[in-house]
Amino acid sequence: MTGIANVWELATRNMRQSGIAVAFVAIVALFSVLNSNFLSPGNITNIVLQYSYILILAIGMVLVIIGGHIDLSVGSLVALTGAVAAVVVIKGGQPWWVGVLAAIGVGLLAGAWQGFWVAYVGIPAFIVTLAGMLLFRGLTWVVLDSISLSPFGGTYYQIANGFQNGLLGGMGFDVFTLVIFAIAVVGYAVMQWRSRMAKLRYQQVVESLPLFVVKIVIVAAIVMWFAWQLAHSRGLPNVLILLAILIIGYSVIAQRSVFGRHIYAIGGNLHAAQLSGVKVKTVNFWVMANMGFLSAVAGIVYSSRMNGAQPGAGNMFELDAIAACFIGGAAVTGGVGRVTGAMIGGLIMAVMSNGMQLMGVDQSVQQVVKGLVLLLAVAFDVYNKKRAGVAR
C-alpha cells in the first residue's frame, strides 16, 4: 500500500470536515463581494468581539452534545452570572476580580446543580436544563431586583473591550499582534509536520509533500492576513486571547485526555461505556458542571462588553451555541463532534449575521436564513451518513 493519497481522496475521506471549511470560505467570499466593508480591519475585529461569547458557549456545548446531552439553560446562566458580577462590582463596590470570581463560583454551582440531576438522579438533560432556563432567569430578576445595572468601567470593562497593543511598538500597525500570530503559525506547522512523520512511521496514508506544503502555506497566509488586519485596527483583542486559550485547552481535553475520550464513549454507546468501566456518572456530572463554568466565562465577557447587566441578557444564546455545534458537524445522537468544528460553525453564524447586518438585511430575514442554514447543515450530515451506510 502506498502512503500517498491525492487531494480528492483526502477531501472525500473527511467529507464533513472539509465540507464545512469550504462552506465557511464560500460565505466569507460571498459577503466580501457583496460588501466592500466586510473584510475591513475594523469589521473583522468587530465580528470576533460580537460573537466571542457564543463561541465560548459553543466550546462547552459541543462537549455536552458529544456526551449525548443538551443544555438549554446557558442563556439564562449568562444573564445570572453577569448579574452577580454586576451586583458585586457596581453595587458592592468590590474590585473587578471579586466580581469575576463570584460569577465563576455561581456558574460552577449552577452547573454542578444540573450535573447532579442529570448524572446522579438520571433525569434527561433536556428537562433539567429546561428547568434551569426558567430557574436561572428568575434568579437573575431577583438578583438584579428587576432593574439594569451599569456601568462597570475600569478593568472589568477592559476584559471584553480592551486590546493588547503597542507592547512592541510599530509604525501604524501593532507588531505584537503580528509576532503572536507568527508564533501560532509556526507552532501549527511544526505540529502538522510531526503528526505527518508519525503517520508515515506507521505506514498510514498521507498527502504528498507538495500538497502538504501548499496546505500549510495557505493556512499560514490566511492567518497572517487576519493578523495583519487586526494589527491595523486596534491590536489584539483581550477576548481573542481568552478564546484562543479556551479553544486550545478544550481541544486537548477532548482529543487527548481520558475524560474527553470517555465523553465520546458515553455519547457513542452508553451501555458499552458502562460495561467497559467508564465512570459514566462522574463524567456526565463534570460535563454539565463545566458547561456552567463556561457559561460564567461567557457571562463575564458579555456583561463586560455591554458594560452592565440586564435581566433579559443572553436571551436565545443557547440556540446560537447549539446551532454552532450542529453546523460544525456534531451529531444529534451524540458521540461525534469537535471543538474546532463548533468554532467554525459558530463563525459561520457570526459571519452570516454580521454580513447581513452590514447589508441592512431585516432582522426577520436574518433569522430565516440562519434557520435554513442549520437545517441544511444537518440534512447534509444525514445524507452523508446514509450514503456511507449503503456503501458498507
Added chain:
Amino acid sequence: MTNRPLTHPAHPPAALPPPCPPSPPGQPPLPRTPVLCLQGITKRFGAVEALLDVSVQVHEGEVVGLVGDNAAGKSTLAKVIAGALQPDTGLIELGGEPVQIGSPSSAHALGIATVFQDLALCENLDVTANLFLGRELKRSGLMHDGQMEAHTRSVLHDLRANIPSIHTPLNQLSAGQRQAVAIARTLIGRPRLVVLDEPTSSLSVAQTAEVLTHIERLRDLGLGVIFISHNLTDVRAVADRIEVLRHGQNNGTFGPDAAQSDLIGAITGATRFGGLGG
C-alpha cells in the same frame, strides 16, 4: 476495600456448596487447579430463575463450550462472571481463591475479560480507543497514544486479525472485523479467562471461521475460554468440553466428539442429567 470473608455473604453458611475439588471425584486427578470454578450459582429476576445451582469449571488453555436453548441462562452466567450481575447465591473461585466480582472493572482487575452478546463497543471510536476504553494508558495526565497504538498492533498481530488500520472507526468495519476487535479487547491487560457470548451469531461462514481461529489463538496463549453459542457445529469445532444449560440448570457435560443426538437431547430436555430424573 474492606477485608471480606472468603465466602459469598448473601449465602447462608449452612448451605455453602462444597469447595471446588482439586479434581472431580471418581476421575483421574487433573494436573492443575481450574482458572475458574463456579459452584451452586443461582440468580433470580423476580420470579424467573435465570440460573439455578449452576456449576462450571474452566482450566488454563481449555475452551469450554456453553450451549443451551434461548433463555437457558447463558448470557446471565456470562454477566455473573463479568461482574455485570451479582449472583444471589453461589461461590466463585479464581485460581483456587474465592472471589467476589463486584463490577466489570473489578472483573478486569481479576483477569476476566468478556465479550458481551450485544457487542459492548463504541462505533464512533477507532480500534485503539475501543481496545483501551475504560483502561487508557496515561502519560503526564494525557493519553499515551503511541503506547496504546503499539499495544493494539501487537494484540491484533497475536490474533492474526485482519483490520485495515487501527485508526478506523468501528462503524466502518464489517461485523466480523468488529468481533475481532471485541476479542482483541479481551487481550488487553493480561487476562486469565475470556468469556465470549455468542461471538459468531451474526457472522457469515467465512467470518465465523475467522473468529473460531481467534478462539484457538486464545487457547494457544494459555487462557481459559468460555465460548457461548447456539451453534453446535461451531462449538464442536473448538471446544475441549461442552457444558449444557437448560432452564438455568446444568444439564450434562460432553466431550467434543459426543454424539449430536445426545447433545440435542440435553439441550431440548429429552435427556435429563444431574439427578433430576426423566
